[in-house]
Amino acid sequence: MNPTLRNPLLFAAVAALIVATGLLNSWNVALNILNMGLISAIMALGVNMQWGYAGLFNVGVMGFVALGGLGAVLVSMPPVAEAWAAGGARVLLALAVAVATIAGAVALWKRLRGRRARGLVLAVFLVIGFFLFRWLFDPAVAAIEAVNPAGTGYLGGLGLPVLIGWPVGGLLAAGAAWIVGKTALGLRSDYLAIATLGIAEIIIAVLKNEDWLSRGVKNVVGIPRPWPVPYEIELQDSAAFVARMQGWGLDPVSASAIVVKLLYALLFAVILLALIWLSQKALNSPWGRMMRAIRDNEVAAEAMGKDVTGRHLQIFILGSAVVGLAGAMLVTLDGQLTPGTYNPLRFTFLVWVMVIVGGSGNNWGAVLGGFLIWFLWVQVEPIGLWIMEQITAGMAEDSAIRQHLIKSAAHMRLLTMGVILLLVLRFSPRGLIPER
């Protein structure tokens, strides 16, 4: 079948799966899958830029997703005036000292080139900077976290619309990507994988432990909704909405939930389409051709005068920013930031499966993979449970093996995703929608 016919058919098939869920199960579930599918598709787009365009292996997707979420929180939550008064300025000063120490150390290192005392001077400088930082930082954090710890206990955000938080989340992710890329790119390809694995763990550790920043594992809840999306209760209170829904023969309460989800879907779809358009433009521009040339033969591209490491850094930052944007959207959709729920299997490896299955190097493939794999991820669990129940149906109700198998059905997901990844890599490495 030729691709012009095949690709729309593939998308139609995934759409049919989601619609079937709506008809058989409930429209609420179907719309949840659709919304998460849209966000997953954006994450897959970001990873596809890194892997598909440039062959960079990012094992820290989770960290960039979480940083995006932090961006949304820091912009949209109302500021806690009391906490700012208690220690806001001091924390900012402490962070400035930390940044200045690192910048100063780099400058010193360059300035003292060739001097024998270089290492010693640098060490003394860093130790002094560190203790100054802790001396400023610790009391301020204690003061902030003491302000109404059950309700706030953190600095809050800027109180701006959450839509502004989305690009900010992307910027935060881009900043982290710059640090990692600057050190690990230009070396062996494995090093980037290991370094991103590390930065992701650290970002999650920071989110879990720095209560003054984002309340840690106490979670930030009640993140405001983006501009066109109303709260369900507002719709139910609006006489016009209730009258219209009743006019269509719908229950206003359940209809309000559907309308909210549809509006989210619309908003996400606009962003996804814009990103696809931009990525396609970039991929088919001279810049995109250069990227693919570098990916396919680094030595030849370098011989043509292309700055391979520089281009890699650029695309790594761009891709991470897109992933961060998706992370901010995810937090907005959930209405909360819960650092405890970020785990690498769900947020790193699942996105990778999406890209590989969809077709690395092809934006439409990544998007398709995003929808399809998210659908499977949601549906595999009940299917696995059902299979387990069938297998164990012959056993006694209180059999230990049966109980263990049914309890373990949840872990079938990991196994299934791993098997899918390996099968696709082996038998169809170009994915469902291959790069031309």
Place this chain on the structure above:
Amino acid sequence: MDLLNAIVALANFVIVPAIAYGSQLALGALGITLVYGILRFSNFAHGDTMAFGTMVTILATWWFQSLGISLGVLPTALLALPFGIVATVALLLGTDRVVYRFYRRQKAAPVIFVMVSLGVMFIMNGLVRFVIGPDDQRFADGARFIVSAREFKAMTGLREGLAIKTSAGITVITAIIVVALLFWFLNHTRTGKSMRAFSDNEDLALLSGINPERVVLYTWMIVGALATIAGVLYGLDKSFKPFTYFQLLLPMFASAIVGGLGSPVGAIAGGFVIAFSEVTVTYAWKKVLRYLLPENLEPDGLVQLMSTDYKFAVSFAILIIVLLFRPTGLFRGKAV
């Protein structure tokens, strides 16, 4: 007296735990470095290989315990270890046959291997969670301490006690034996020499008639044994939880890279560098400083440089520093 107390406190809270942890990391990093040197990729599934081996060992331990067999003061797990090793080696050889061999024949790029190992990791992780569940399992039995803090205090009359856990003692002794055996094997046997030749220069090794499949076979067998031993020792010392073993990947990779990927000596040195840095940075120094400083200078806080939640940050920071200043590692590994 105060100085002695300070030294004992330091030994109790920093040196002994760091030596035990360092030995475990070194054994883990050796596995990573061997795979890297001979199969030429970073094996992301190594942490979960360790988890698998430990899981089988735990199941065998439980079986022995139910039969009433034990080793007295030593943990029963030592008796069950061979079962774990055999199962892990079988799993690794099976994985190689089904998964890796195809890509080896294709001469796939290293990054493809890394991604494939990620898929393998997924499956092993799922397998472990499926069989034993995601929760904490403790399986250490036998005597808990070689020297307990109270005995030590009674013996020496110092205010600080020095406790040496049985698991720490076993870890160090086992690590020394295993490393000695490994180096003897690599340096003095025909197969070991051919493995080193293959790692140094694949083409020359092939030219001189070394059978690559045989080298790969032995590598996986050694890696399976190392991973299981490292995993069981870590589990005896702390506890077994599948997710913790996945998280061990970062310090183990950091150890292997600090030492120089592909260099066995480097992996051991790297393991201790990482372990000592991690423990010293996350240790609350108040207890030691209290003895060393005059009364009026006694610190108010815990004098902890970083909370233990950030121990990964230590491995990561060391990794970054090594990548920036000496990407081939301390012992000049092969990767650039």
